[in-house]
Amino acid sequence: TDxxxxxxxxLRELDQYRLELKPCTVILFSGGEDREGxxxxxxxxxxxxxxxxxxxxxxxxxxxxxxxRGTLPGSVTIRSPESRPGAADQLEVVTxxxxxxxxxxxxxxxxxxxxxxxxxxxxxxxxxxxxxxAKRSPGGSPAAKQRLPGVASAELVHVDRIxxxxxxxxxxxxxxxxxxxxxxxxLELEITCQGPFKFDFERRMATFEDQVDVIRVPTSGSxxxxxxxxxxxxxxxPAASSSPPAKPSASSAPDLRGLKVERIQAQxxxxxxLAPSYAATLRAELFEYNFLTREVKIEDRQKLMxxxxxxxxxxxxxxxxxxxxxxxx
Numbered sequence: 001t002d003x004x005x006x007x008x009x010x011l012r013e014l015d016q017y018r019l020e021l022k023p024c025t026v027i028l029f030s031g032g033e034d035r036e037g038x039x040x041x042x043x044x045x046x047x048x049x050x051x052x053x054x055x056x057x058x059x060x061x062x063x064x065x066x067x068x069r070g071t072l073p074g075s076v077t078i079r080s081p082e083s084r085p086g087a088a089d090q091l092e093v094v095t096x097x098x099x100x101x102x103x104x105x106x107x108x109x110x111x112x113x114x115x116x117x118x119x120x121x122x123x124x125x126x127x128x129x130x131x132x133x134a135k136r137s138p139g140g141s142p143a144a145k146q147r148l149p150g151v152a153s154a155e156l157v158h159v160d161r162i163x164x165x166x167x168x169x170x171x172x173x174x175x176x177x178x179x180x181x182x183x184x185x186x187l188e189l190e191i192t193c194q195g196p197f198k199f200d201f202e203r204r205m206a207t208f209e210d211q212v213d214v215i216r217v218p219t220s221g222s223x224x225x226x227x228x229x230x231x232x233x234x235x236x237x238p239a240a241s242s243s244p245p246a247k248p249s250a251s252s253a254p255d256l257r258g259l260k261v262e263r264i265q266a267q268x269x270x271x272x273x274l275a276p277s278y279a280a281t282l283r284a285e286l287f288e289y290n291f292l293t294r295e296v297k298i299e300d301r302q303k304l305m306x307x308x309x310x311x312x313x314x315x316x317x318x319x320x321x322x323x324x325x326x327x328x329x
Contacts, residue, residue, distance in 0.1 A: 003028060003029050003038075004026065004027055004028040004029060005026075005027050006021075006024075006025070006026055006027075007024075007025040007026075007027070008021040008022065008023065008024055008025070008048075009022060009023060010022040010048075011059075013057065013059065014050065016056040016057060017052055017053055017054075017055075017056060017057065018050060018051065018052050018053075018057075019050070019051045019053075019057060019064075020048060020049070020050050020051075021048050021049050021050075021051065022047070022048030023044070023045060023046050023047065023048050024044075024045040024048050024049040024072070025042065025043065025044050025045075026042070026043040027040050027041070027042050027043075028040070028041045028043075029041075039080060039081070039083050040080060040081070041078065041079075041080045041091070042078070042079050042080065043076065043077070043078050044076070044077045044078075044079075045072040045074060045075075045076050045098075046074055046075055047072075047073055047074025047075065048072075048073075048074070049070055049071065049072045050070065050071045050073070051067060051069075051070045052067075052068050052069045052070065053065040053066065053067055053068055054066050054067075054068045066102075067102065068101070068102070069099070069100060069101045069102075070099070070100045071098075071099055071100075072097070072098040072099075072100075073097055074096060074097070075094070075095075075096045076094075076095055076096055076097075076098045076107075077092070077093070077094050078091070078092070078093040079091060079092045079093070080092075087116075088116040088117055089115065089116050089259060090114075090115075090116060091113075091114070091115050092113065092114045093111065093112075093113045093114075094111065094112050094113070095107050095109050095110065095111040095112075095125065096109050097109050102129070103128070103129055104126060104127060104128050104129060105126075105127040105129070106124075106125060106126045106127065107124075107125050108123065108124050109123060110122070110123045111123060111125050111156070115259075116165070117165040117186075118162070118163060118164045118165050119162075119163050120156075120159070120160070120161060120162030120163060120191075120197075121160040121161065122156045122157075122158050122159045122160045122197070123156075123157070123158045123160075124156070124157035124158050125154065125155070125156055125157075126154070126155045126157065127151060127153075127154045127155075128151075128152045128153045128154070128155070129151060129152060130151070130152035151201050152200075152201060152202065153198060153199060153200050153201060153202075154198070154199045154201075155196050155197070155198045155199075156196060156197040156198075157196050158196075159191075159192065159193050159196070159197045159208070160192075161190055161191065161192050162190070162191045162192075162197065162208075163188060163189070163190055163191075163217070164188070164189045164190075164191060164233070164261070165186050165187070165188050165189075166186060166187040166188075166189065166261045166291060187216065188216070188217040189214050189215065189216055189217065190214070190215045190217055191208055191212065191213070191214050191231070192212075192213050193208040193209060193210055193211060193212040193213070193231075194209075194210040194211040195208070195209030195210030195211070195212075196209055197209075204234065204235040204236065204237075204259065205232060205233070205234050205235070206232070206233040206235070207230065207231065207232050207233075208230070208231040208233075209229070209230055210229065211227075211229070212226075212227070212228050212229065212230065212231045212266075213225065213226070213227055214226040214227075214228075214231065214266075216275075216277075218277075221277060222276040222277050223276075224273075224274065224275040224276065224277055224278070225273070225274045225275075226266055226271065226272070226273050226274075226287075227268070227271065227272045228266040228267055228268035228271035228272070228287075229267060229268040229269065229271070230266070230267045230268070231264065231265070231266050231267075232264065232265040232266075232267075233261060233263075233264050234261070234262045234263050234264070234265070235259045235260060235261055235262060236259070236260055236262040236292075237259060237260070261291055262290065262291065262292055263288060263289060263290040263291060263292070264288070264289055264291075265286065265287070265288040266286070266287045266288075267285065267286050268285065269285060270283045270284055270285055270300065270304075271283075271284060271285065271286070271287050273287060278308070279308065279309045280306070280307065280308045280309070281305075281306075281307045282298065282304070282305070282306050282307075283300075283304065283305045284298045284299060284300040284304035284305070284306075285299060285300045285301060285304075286298065286299040286300070293321065294321055294322040294323075294329075295319065295320070295321045295322075296318075296319070296320050296321075296322070297317075297318070297319050298317065298318040298319075299316065299317045299318075300316060300317075301316065302316075303315070303316065304316065304317075304318065306318065
């Protein structure tokens with residue numbers, strides 16, 4: 001189709017409802033109005049796939065019904081190259097024994113994944129699909145072109161660990177970048193939690209639940225740490241990106257081009273920040289920091305407690321914007 005292709009070497013009818021494909025490669029095109037401006041997302045199942053349809057299959061007559069479910073019994077790799085050279089947004093997911101229906105794609109097996117310089121591992125992945133609304137032609141009949149389901153969200157039920165790299169956001173916020181010193185290193189965080197990790201593709205938001213611990217990975221010296229019950233990470237796509245904004249399409253591949261972390265929000269009773277490298281400690285119900293604007297927001301219905309160097313702050317709400325060079329914000 002204009003949004004994807006299926007590659008295989010062998011095709012076999014197992015029965016009137018099931019087809020076996022060996023090996024199986026699916027290529028979907030994400031973003032852009034056509035393949036020329038789109039980014040390929042490639043799924044490879046070396047041991048093939050078994051597809052089950054809701055109506056009898058007759059290959060001689062070209063009759064193939066709607067896909068009911070599928071099984072990819074062996075190793076499965078999903079990958080996508082950088083959207084442009086140096087974008088650091090390449091995607092790679094490795095797992096095995098994947099099951100899929102019209103509503104979801106899942107595997108209970110271990111999984112490793114990487115997006116750009118960030119990576120992680122865990123097990124029990126569930127991808128929820130958003131079924132498209134069938135469009136109708138002016139005559140009232142359904143449109144001829146069938147839309148594929150979109151990816152609504154992904155959930156990793158058991159998290160081993162996730163390393164998240166927050167790049168220096170100069171290309172996203174030129175005004176803030178002018179205050180930065182050249183060569184400011186990226187910030188690398190290691191995140192663990194007892195609950196699930198979820199990614200909402202429509203809202204571009206990742207969440208970690210239940211006993212969330214975030215550690216700033218140091219090159220040397222003391223370790224900064226954040227503990228909370230829920231951590232939300234909001235992503236954005238740079239407005240100055242050379243890639244045009246994607247239009248809704250028939251692709252089931254979400255547009256992940258050039259995603260960058262915009263802000264993080266920690267919630268707890270309380271959330272606790274211990275940052276010896278900044279001589280700071282914090283206890284509050286909500287802590288939010290915007291990496292692009294350098295704004296921090298802290299809230300507590302009773303009383304937040306913030307200690308920074310020789311200063312102590314007690315209040316219900318604090319909003320502050322940092323300035324470069326240690327100046328007063």
